[in-house]
Amino acid sequence: MQPGAGAGPVDDLLKDFLTETAxxxxxxxxELVRFEQEPENEKILGNIFRLVHTVKGTCGFLGLPRLEALAHxxxxxxxxxxxxALATPDAVTLILGAIDRIKDILAELERSGAEPLGDDQDLICELDVAAANAVAAPKAEPGPGRPLKPGEVSLEELERAFLEAEGPDLTPANDPEPAAAAAPKPVEMKPAEAKPAASEEVRDGSVAGQTIRVGVDTLDRLMTMVSELVLTRNQLMTHVRRRSGAGAADDELTLPLQRLTHVTAELQEGVMKTRMQPIGAAWRALPRLVRDxxxxxxxxxxxxxxxxxxxxDRQVLDLIKDPLTHMVRNCADHGLETPAERVMAGKPETGTIRLEAFHQGGYVVVEIGDDGRGLDVARIKKKxxxxxxxxxxxxxxxxxAQVLRFIFAPGFSTAEAVTSVSGRGVGMDVVRSNIEQIGGSIDLxxxxGQGATVVIRIPLTLAIIPALTVGVGGEVFAIPQLAVRELVHVGGGGEHRIERIGDxxxxxLRDRLLPLVRLAEVLGQAPGQATGAEPAGGENFIVVAQAGEDVFGVVVxxxxxxxxxxxKPMASRLKEIPLFAGATILGDGSVILILDPNGVAQALGPAREVSAARAAETVEAMEADDKIALLTFRAGGQAPKAVPLALVTRLEIIDAATIETANGRMMVQYRGALxxxxxxxxxxxxxxxxxQPLLVFVDDGRSVGLIVDEILDIVEDRMEISVASDIPGALGAATVAGRATEILDVAHFLTLAFDDWLKRKDRPSAEQDRPSVLLVDDSAFFRNMLTPVLTAAGYRVTAVEGGAAAxxxxxLGRRYDVVVSDIEMPEMDGYALAGELRGEPLAAETxxxxxxxxxxxxxxxxxQEAGFSDYVAKFDRPGLISALTQLAPGYRSAA
Amino acid sequence: MTDAQGGERRSFVTVEIGEQLFGIAIGRVREVFAPERLTRVPLSAREIAGVLNLRGRIVTAIDMRSRLGMAPAPAGSKNMAIGVDHRGEAFALLVDRPGDVVDLDVAGLEPAPATLDRRWASLVEGVFRLDDRLLLILDVDRALAASAEPVAA
Known part of the structure; x- marks a missing residue:
């Protein structure tokens, strides 16, 4: 074999060499880093020696003089x-430097197939000098002469092996000779002669013949084929399912199909296994990094x-290598203090970085922690x-915990203030997005004073995953099963229902309040497209999903x-859409998109962490706030009905005999008028x-009496309309004092009595079509009064008690079509609120x-100066409605 | 791309998009097929008609009418797809009708007229004057690159 031959038969050999050497x-x-810490450990040294020697030997064998000389x-x-000789840090650094150079050369070799031109005299000289000086180090006596410790027997053998295995002969003066060798000498090489020793060493170093090397691309191809097989099986199953559904039992097919399913599953598992690598492979470079x-x-x-x-899965492994490195770097750089600082803080001088991995469900959890100063919460808040x-x-x-999570926010980290002060800022948003891209999550x-730990959860594999398929608006999507915590059925008389806080x-769900994402809305489906997605109306399913620490419901x-x-990955043109993690082909051959739970979680709004967590915290408060006095009564049917007590002027019991009927309308003489x-x-x-019990409503000097069967009670409760109603006169149903209660739409009855009571527009039926109003008034009375009036006029109303709440x-990212605000309010008055709102990007144009x-x-x-578009006196309800109609008609439909 | 040496000939698959005749270099065309079961991709750019399964490969379909800023095809009209590869990914250009393959002398390729719609000009490599009409040669790569237009609202 010709030294340096870069083509032909050497090629395969070279490939093997490159992989093995790397x-x-x-x-x-x-091992070197370990050795530095335990210089007495002969075993480690022996290992290193053997490894370097193998490299050297193989290089000589393949005719790679530069590599060989360096290794030598x-x-x-x-x-x-x-x-x-004492392994000084300098000396170890020098050897690590040589290893780095060897890696560089190998990289070039891999790229071009030939050893790059160049010269490593600089390094070789340094190494030689160090070698020469090393002998003069404390242990003056040469190796074999010093007293042996127990277990050191192998030393001599190693020494002998070392001498025998000597590869290329450098100039003789270079070997164990002291001082004189300090001067750089040209190196001369006779590479090919190393053959026997080298091959012997290779054999020596190889593990038993139980493993073979398979190219990664071969495995990938295998995986693709298995994927296709899974697809085909799914297609077959769909087919058979459809046929048996149609009544044609196919025993002949069913059995072999079962077998096929079984075999496919096993094959799939087997192939997956071949692609699995210990996570240690991803952090092999870390000891060195930490040392440096x-x-x-x-x-x-x-x-x-x-x-x-x-x-x-190796695909996942490749993807997390960089984030891991990055975080270990962060720990060392920002997390850990200097030895002096540590001593001051009463900690051991040496800081610890812990790297731990374990399986949990279908995930691998990796924790990267340090025992350093921890994150500076105050700084993060400020930032x-x-x-x-x-x-x-x-x-x-x-x-x-929520504050800490800001460091993952995009743009948070780039500013130098945080990185230099509280650390950990550098590119954590990038790390997060990398991790999330592969379906993982990150938290810390x-x-x-005790340190910080980053916790990463990564899925075991990316190629074939169990998924839940869901339908929304006639379209089908897949949600990775790993992200699905449970399914909840709402509506249809079930125990669960959708509630609202504000908008x-x-x-x-049990003791938690989960924020909901309506998939139809997130996907931008036209409202008409959604078949059963009528809010709160019909039946829905809620997929309770988890993305990172966020748990939320997806309404489908x-x-x-x-x-x-x-x-299958999304086409690069479509990768920017955060909602989708990929696409897949279903058994019937159609393509569906795979939802990315992290992307969907973004739809919860910019402050999703806040809103999700706060929902639970604030629910009690909101409930207390929302509590209003409701008058419950019976009026036909079994279920009680209710109206806000604030709207009822009086409760009357009249003598039924006094009721008169004129033109088909019932009247009663009441306080001097009909x-x-x-x-x-x-x-x-x-x-x-x-x-005859009556509820009397008075408005603008006109009264109307509502005939009911029986007045039941006055209860303090929330008026949370969970199921909107299409029945005229009913706003919807709510649970009042533990009973499903119909909330009456008072305005409807007022209109029945006086056609011109409210100049009502035709009320749009779909809730999304209705413009939304944020009503700000410190008086509960007015909120109670105006909410049903505005609702009746076709608006979605969110009522809050002050400027701060608004x-x-x-x-939190809510948008409203109109803000209706009282002027005289404690703390923040209407003028001040207007000023603040003009400064909010989401509300400046409202x-x-x-x-x-x-x-x-x-x-x-x-x-007007403060920015109000219009001004209405508080009791001028028709004025209010007409002003609103001017400001927000068809506002939504134009969008 | 257009070294206009006399005698050199290039072949194009002609397609109709709107009323206009376009040519696509035949080397770029992998196949012509009838697109079936297009899956809409929510929130994607307007010109992305969706994704579809072509023998186990997921193909991104581009609505060429939309890409060229033309009005959408009348409802119910059947379109056809020209399968092309671009940077290792499979795309389908949705066109109204594929036509013949024409073999033309490269010398006849003229730069796109200055009066051409700016949006078209950026996607057109040049123009051939055929007997009865103009044949605009489509630059497939540019047609597949993201248009400067923002993502459809």
């Missing part, structure tokens, strides 16, 4: 260590690893505030089934004798309507 060198890195020089120096960082930063760092044998990620009020309410915990739909029309899907009477429900029949909602009991040109002028 692995060996990685090991050398690790490094080996020589290591020989000195073995002879008892420690040296650079002047810190003492110990790297502790556990669980290196947890296995992962989050400065970056506009959250308002001061929001931050105040956050838990520490930190204790001031945000929520699901109460239908849950189809679960199946194994083959994940008052129209309206049954509270179509199935209420006015009594003809005895007592701003809070806007900053028209605002002022509402006040004050009138007069100066007040109106001041309101």
């Amino acid at each position: 692995e060996n060198l990685d090991l050398v890195d690790v 020089a490094a080996e020589t120096l290591m020989g000195k260590f073995r002879s008892g 960082l420690a040296a650079d930063l002047g810190k003492k760092i110990e790297l502790v690893t556990a669980g290196a044998d947890a296995e992962l 989050a505030l400065a970056n506009g990620l959250a308002s001061e009020a929001e931050i105040e309410k956050m838990t520490e 915990r930190s204790v001031a 945000a739909p929520l699901l109460r 029309d239908d849950v189809l089934h679960t199946e194994e899907i083959v994940v 008052m129209p009477l309206v049954p509270a429900s179509h199935d209420v029949v006015a009594r003809t004798a005895g007592d 701003l809070g909602l806007i900053r 028209p605002m309507l002022a509402l006040s009991s004050l009138t007069g040109p100066s007040v109106v002028a001041r309101a």
